[in-house]
Amino acid sequence: MSDELRYDGKVAVITGAGGGLGRSHALLLASRGAKIVINDLGGGVAGGADGSLGPADTVVAEIKEAGGEAVADGNTVATPEGAAGIIKTALDAFGRVDIVINNAGILRDKSFRKMTPELFDPVLDVHLKGCTWVAQAAWDLMREQKYGRIINTSSAAGLFGNFGQTNYGAAKMGIVGLTNVLAIEGAKYNIKANVLAPGAKTRMTEDLMGPMGDQFNMDASLVSPIVGFLAHESCPVTGEIYSAAAGRVGRIFVGATKGIFDKDLTLEKIRDSFDEIRNEEGYIVPKSATEEMGLLLQHMNK
Ligand code: NAI
Numbered sequence: 001m002s003d004e005l006r007y008d009g010k011v012a013v014i015t016g017a018g019g020g021l022g023r024s025h026a027l028l029l030a031s032r033g034a035k036i037v038i039n040d041l042g043g044g045v046a047g048g049a050d051g052s053l054g055p056a057d058t059v060v061a062e063i064k065e066a067g068g069e070a071v072a073d074g075n076t077v078a079t080p081e082g083a084a085g086i087i088k089t090a091l092d093a094f095g096r097v098d099i100v101i102n103n104a105g106i107l108r109d110k111s112f113r114k115m116t117p118e119l120f121d122p123v124l125d126v127h128l129k130g131c132t133w134v135a136q137a138a139w140d141l142m143r144e145q146k147y148g149r150i151i152n153t154s155s156a157a158g159l160f161g162n163f164g165q166t167n168y169g170a171a172k173m174g175i176v177g178l179t180n181v182l183a184i185e186g187a188k189y190n191i192k193a194n195v196l197a198p199g200a201k202t203r204m205t206e207d208l209m210g211p212m213g214d215q216f217n218m219d220a221s222l223v224s225p226i227v228g229f230l231a232h233e234s235c236p237v238t239g240e241i242y243s244a245a246a247g248r249v250g251r252i253f254v255g256a257t258k259g260i261f262d263k264d265l266t267l268e269k270i271r272d273s274f275d276e277i278r279n280e281e282g283y284i285v286p287k288s289a290t291e292e293m294g295l296l297l298q299h300m301n302k
């Protein structure tokens with residue numbers, strides 16, 4: 001088909017692509033001409049140092065069998081050194097990096113009162129810092145070539161909350177903040193950074209999904225099209241969040257209510273106008289902190 005979206009000449013680094021969602025994104029992009037680095041250290045759902053290159057190698061073999069190009073990489077995303085190693089793999093194999101899909105992830109769930117540093121820190125290291133270090137390792141290359149597409153994987157657990165996941169939720173919402181700033185700093189270099197909030201039946205979620213997993217087709221392949229679109233040259237947006245599961249795709253955003261303005265504000269005025277403060281009618285979706293401040297100006301100019 002002539003209007004097919006393709007990635008010929010483009011190189012994509014996909015972290016945690018030895019299975020689940022990352023594998024699915026990799027198969028889609030490779031089938032449309034992208035050269036892919038399949039990064040995965042092959043550990044268990046909770047992470048740890050007992051992994052192998054096996055899962056990454058298997059996905060590379062699948063891509064090659066289908067006529068695509070890919071290499072495996074077993075570095076961890078969780079350290080600046082590991083992240084630099086991942087980008088080096090891309091440069092050694094393919095000479096450039098155009099797309100980074102930060103997808104690697106682990107879970108260490110526990111209710112908040114039982115949360116420990118051993119459960120909290122590794123989750124932040126893999127998700128939030130992983131997105132940070134891998135994006136940073138590719139950043140100068142993307143700036144120099146004035147081209148980059150970054151997709152960072154968040155989760156409804158952070159965007160909206162989920163019991164037992166303070167570590168994961170904090171990391172996943174942190175990824176939104178990271179991406180907002182990457183979008184602003186990358187704008188003049190044609191680097192677009194967006195967020196994915198996926199839902200799919202994978203080894204990470206098969207026990208958590210319950211009846212939803214059987215009622216709908218929760219295959220990861222139904223999440224990858226929006227990722228492919230955000231990774232494509234024609235991607236029209238940056239600094240946005242898209243949620244995708246079972247074929248449904250939508251946008252999630254952080255909005256601000258119009259609020260109130262009173263230059264003699266008191267505690268009691270807050271109480272008395274709290275409904276108006278909370279009223280979602282006429283909300284805006286600021287593109288930056290500066291734009292949010294603009295709400296104040298709007299009130300003052302009235
Ligand atoms: P998965 O467990 O199949 O995939 C995660 C992959 O990341 C694994 O292959 C694992 O070996 C790899 N990984 C873990 N730590 C790593 C590290 N330090 N360096 C490199 N690779 C590492 O799980 P799934 O579901 O495919 O998850 C992919 C992403 O999507 C994760 O970020 C997850 O938090 C997120 N997500 C998934 C949802 C779902 O419904 N499946 C829902 C919301 C978010």
